[in-house]
Amino acid sequence: MSFRYEIRFSGEGGQGLVLAGKIFAEAAAIYDGLNATQSQSYGPEARGGSSRSEVIVSDDEIDYPKAVSIDLLLALTQEACDRYYADVKEGGVVIVDAAAVQTIPEGNFKIFQVPIIELARQKVGKPLFANIVALGIIAGIVDVVTEDALKSAIEARVPKGTEEINLQAFQVGLQEGKKYLTSF
Amino acid sequence: MNVIRVMTGNEACAEGALAAGLSFFAGYPITPSSEIAEELAELLPCAEGVFIQMEDELASIGAVIGASLTGAKAMTATSGPGFSLMQENIGYAIMAEVPCVIVNVMRGGPSTGLPTLPSQGDVMQARWGTHGDHQIIALAPYSVIEIFDLTIRAFNLAEKYRTPVILLLDEILAHVSEKVVLSDTAVRVIIDRIIPQEAPEAYLPYRYTQNLIPPMAPFGSGYRYHVTGLAHDETGFPTNDPVEIEKLLFRLQDKIIRNRDDIVQVEEFLLEDAEIGIISYGSSARSCRHAIRQLRAQGVRVGMLRLITIWPFANVKVEKWTKNIGKWYVVEMNMGQIAREVEAAAHGDATIFGIRQINGEPINPEFICQKIKDGLNV
Known part of the structure; x- marks a missing residue:
């Protein structure tokens, strides 16, 4: 039986969610030998406005490249969380930024409140790195692509000199994610 | 060697164009097509080609036509509003028989509409956007790798038939990143235009040849001739002689129509045992494939006739399949532009329903499943 795993990265324009999705898809497709697609939906604004990036990972052909039943939702803003949590499937995973998302959605999914943006600020130096911290957290919590694949994809994608x-x-994200997993 | 990459549709389009031998690109940036220009601004000069960002879309297509007349393989890329501005010169390229490729990454319209959201609303504009009786070739890929392949094919058809070819993408395909396996040793069929063998003095630029496609001399190679959008005779100079006019206009039609078998491509997906058929194209066909898999898992025998070439329309295939299968759904992100063509081709042999969406969202496979299941009880 083939599998199809759907992730939606959501927040606002400028948070690097499209890049995070691309890195995740490249990790799966290039380094883990799976199939993957990444797509995005955004408004006409360059910054701000809602932004979402979706990754489908499968060991089979991916016909429809958009999410239909989400396995994992990452929400970095309250607005994104409110808008998208209903698309998460039963037993799915919702990871929210602990500070940005104050109203926690209720539903038949596991919810993780992680101070993603704060971790990026404190332990990496800039909130700008929240997208990569989030990738680490996802890798710590779910087992879809390997840590090594994600590391290779990050190295290949980010601007030279920032590897x-x-x-x-x-x-930072990985350690944090693993912590949440064991406490569950 | 095979190289595995994750690339977007727009990247695949730019790289496909280079693989086809693109040597000139002129364009004006517009979402969701801009990345094609962005890629080519970087890659084309490295391949000794010319990239120009023009002042607008009218100038862009004008520059493309001029470059092609000098022998360059030339392309532009745009979206709805820019495609509207190009219509007059597309007609000129048809009349003057100038090979070129026009990529239209469809977004929601009319007017500036939905810059960042998908649509398939320009299918009829691709067919009839420019005035006058004419034929056009338009292709509609549905995946990143197919964008790469069909961009090459667009150039081949343009060069072979001396005509503009329109490549219809949409926002989903342009921006989706997909895994592709590209072989750097693959032998690809690349077609170049036929150039005249005779001496410049003996050259008739619009000679009525047996295959209906006159050899084309590149400007600057010693051949002097006249190019016009007016009806012209074999010398290229304008004419009002009804015999010459008819000769020209029928040749322009016939060079495409008589070669339909070469130009028209479709994919027949799980149609053999199907009781219900779907006709779709572009990214909507991706939604359909997903829906077909789900419906088949529930025992509903559905298949799809996917249009790869949109224009000329796949009449023969549609006629054949609508005789075999009595119930059809045409799935598209517009208000039924292809559904009407299907109805005409089916001659009443089948019942045709439209599944349509124009709200800027991709068509959810679940929506297609539901429509088809609702129809089972009727």
Whole structure:
């Protein structure tokens, strides 16, 4: 039986969610030998406005490249969380930024409140790295693509000269994610 | 060697164009097509080609036509509003028989409409956007790898038939990143235009040849001739002689129509045992494939005739399949532009329903499943 795993990265324009999706898809497709697509939906604004990026990972052909039944939702803003949590499937995973998302949605899914943006600020130096921290958290919580694949994809994608700090951001997220998993 | 990459449709379009031998690009940036220009601004000069960002879309298509007349393989890329501005010169390229590729990444319209959201609303504009009786070739890929392949094919058809070819993408396909396996050793069929063998003095630029496609001399190679959008005779100079006019206009029609078998491509997906048929194209066909898999898992025998070439329309295939299967759904992100063509081709042999959506959202496969299941009880 083939599998199809759907992730939606959501927040606002400028948070690097499209890049996070691309890195995740490349990790799966190039380094883990799976099939993957990444798509996005955004408004006409360059910054702000709602932004979402979707990744489908499968070991089979991916016909429809958009999410239909979400396995994992990442929400970095309250607005994104409110808008998208209903699309998460039963038993799915919702990861929200602990500070940005105050009203926690209720539903038949596991919810993780993680101070993603704060971790990026404190442990990596800038909130800008929240997208890569989030990738680490996802890798710590769910087992869809391997850590090594994600690291390779990050190294290949981020601007030259920023590889190390981005990998550090990934490690910060990974450790945090693993912590949440064991406490569950 | 095979290289595995994750690339977007727009990237695949730019790279397909280069693989086809693109040497000139002129364009004006517009969402959701801008990345094609962005890629080519970087890659084309490295391939000794020319990239120009023009002042608008009218100038862009004008520059493309001029470059093609000098022998360049030329392309532009735009979206709805820019495609509207190009219509006059597309007609000129048809009349003057100038090969070129026009990529239209469809977004929601009319007017500036929905810059960042998908649509398939320009299918009829691709067919009839420019005035006068004419034929056009338009292709509609449905995946990133098919965008790469069909961009090459668009150039091949343009060069072979001396005509503009329109490549219809949409926002979903342009921006989706997909895994592609590209072989850097693959032997690809690349077609170049036929150039005249005779001496410049003996050259008739619009000679009525047996295959209906006159050899084309590149400007600057010693051949001097006249190019006009007016009806012209074999010399390229304008004429009002009804015999010459008819000769020209029928040749322009016939060079496409008589070669339908070469130009028209469809994919027949799970149609053999199907009781219900779907006709779709572009990214909507992706939604359909997903829906077909789900419906088949529930025992509903559905298949799809996917249009790869949109224009000329796949009449022969549609006629054949609508005789075999009595119930059809035409799935598209517009108000039924292709559904009407299907109805005409079916000659009443089948019942045709439309599944349509124009709200800027991709068509959810679940929506298609529901419509088809609702129809089972009727």
